[in-house]
Amino acid sequence: MAALKDLLGDLVTDVDALVLFSPSGSYYERAADAVGSETDLVVVGAENTVDADAFVELPLSFAEVAERIRFGIEGALDNEYVEDGDDLACVTSMFGDGEDTVSRVRADAQRHSGIYDLFVHSRADPAVIRDVLDVVIELGRKGQKGKPVGALFVVGDAGKVMNKSRPLSYNPFEKSHVHVGDPIVNVMLKEFSRLDGAFVISDSGKIVSAYRYLEGSAEGVDIPKGLGTRHMAAAGITRETNSIAVVLSESDGLVRAFKGGELVLELDPEAY
Numbered sequence: 001m002a003a004l005k006d007l008l009g010d011l012v013t014d015v016d017a018l019v020l021f022s023p024s025g026s027y028y029e030r031a032a033d034a035v036g037s038e039t040d041l042v043v044v045g046a047e048n049t050v051d052a053d054a055f056v057e058l059p060l061s062f063a064e065v066a067e068r069i070r071f072g073i074e075g076a077l078d079n080e081y082v083e084d085g086d087d088l089a090c091v092t093s094m095f096g097d098g099e100d101t102v103s104r105v106r107a108d109a110q111r112h113s114g115i116y117d118l119f120v121h122s123r124a125d126p127a128v129i130r131d132v133l134d135v136v137i138e139l140g141r142k143g144q145k146g147k148p149v150g151a152l153f154v155v156g157d158a159g160k161v162m163n164k165s166r167p168l169s170y171n172p173f174e175k176s177h178v179h180v181g182d183p184i185v186n187v188m189l190k191e192f193s194r195l196d197g198a199f200v201i202s203d204s205g206k207i208v209s210a211y212r213y214l215e216g217s218a219e220g221v222d223i224p225k226g227l228g229t230r231h232m233a234a235a236g237i238t239r240e241t242n243s244i245a246v247v248l249s250e251s252d253g254l255v256r257a258f259k260g261g262e263l264v265l266e267l268d269p270e271a272y
C-alpha cells in the first residue's frame with residue numbers, strides 16, 4: 001500500500017495550487033487543512049458555497065472534464081490566483097457526486113483557449129451567454145422534430161451587428177420584448193431556427209431579431225478548415241463587432257462559439 005500511495009502521490013507532489021471543482025464543504029475544509037501555507041487553494045464552481053477566498057465561477061457544468069478544467073485554469077490565471085507555469089492538482093468529479101478524479105496540469109497562459117474570456121470579458125452578460133448556449137445545446141440534442149438542425153446566434157453589441165447584417169424575412173421579434181432564458185422563448189427560438197439566417201441578441205439578452213443575413217467579411221478570420229459559410233459568417237461578425245457567436249452545425253451536430261474571429265469553444269451537445 002505504501003508503494004501505491006507513493007506512486008499516486010507523485011501526482012500531487014510539489015504542486016503550486018490545489019484546484020477543487022465544486023467541492024463539498026467538508027472536502028473543502030479537509031483540503032484547506034491539508035495544503036498548509038505553501039500551496040494555494042482555488043475553488044471553481046457554479047456558486048461559492050464554501051466561501052473560498054480564491055473562487056472562479058463556472059457558468060456551465062461542462063460535461064467534458066477537460067473543458068471544465070481548462071475553464072477553471074483560465075479563470076484562475078485571469079484572476080491571478082495562479083501564475084503561468086504553476087503546477088496544479090485539479091480535483092473533480094467525473095463519475096458521480098464525490099471527488100473521484102485528480103489531474104495534474106500546468107497552467108499555461110500560451111495555450112489559452114479563450115473559453116473563460118468568452119464568458120467573462122464579453123460585452124454580453126455571462127448569464128445571457130450561458131442561456132444561449134443552453135438553448136443551442138438543447139436544440140442540438142433534440143433537433144427539429146428529430147431532424148438535425150443548424151442555428152446561429154450572435155450575442156452582444158446588437159446595434160452594430162444589425163448594421164452589418166440585413167433581413168432575410170420579416171422579423172418576428174420586431175416589437176416584442178422577449179429575453180433568452182425564458183422557457184416560452186426557448187420554444188419560439190427552436191421554431192424559428194428552422195429558417196435561414198442568424199438570431200441577434202442584445203447584451204442583456206433581449207432578442208432583437210431573427211433571420212439576419214450577416215454581411216461581415218471573412219478577412220482575418222482564422223477558423224478550422226472544413227467549416228462552411230455559417231461558421232465563417234459567425235466568426236467574421238465577431239471580428240468586426242464586440243459580439244460573440246454560438247453556432248449549431250447541421251452537418252456535424254457540434255456547438256461552437258466564436259469570439260474575435262476565432263473558435264474558442266467546441267462541444268458535443270450529446271455529452272450534456
Ligand SMILES: Nc1ncnc2c1ncn2[C@@H]1O[C@H](COP(=O)(O)OP(=O)(O)OP(=O)(O)O)[C@@H](O)[C@H]1O
Pocket residue numbers: 150151152195196197198212213214215227228229230231232233248249250251252
Ligand atoms: N452570412 C450568413 N448569415 C447568416 N446565415 C448564414 C450565412 N451564411 C450561411 N448561413 C446559413 O448557414 C446555412 C448553412 O450554410 P453552410 O452549409 O455553408 O454552412 P456550414 O458552416 O457548413 O454549416 P452547417 O455545419 O450547419 O452545414 C445556410 O443555409 C444559411 O442559413
Ligand SMILES: [Mn+2]
Pocket residue numbers: 228229251
Ligand atoms: Mn454545411
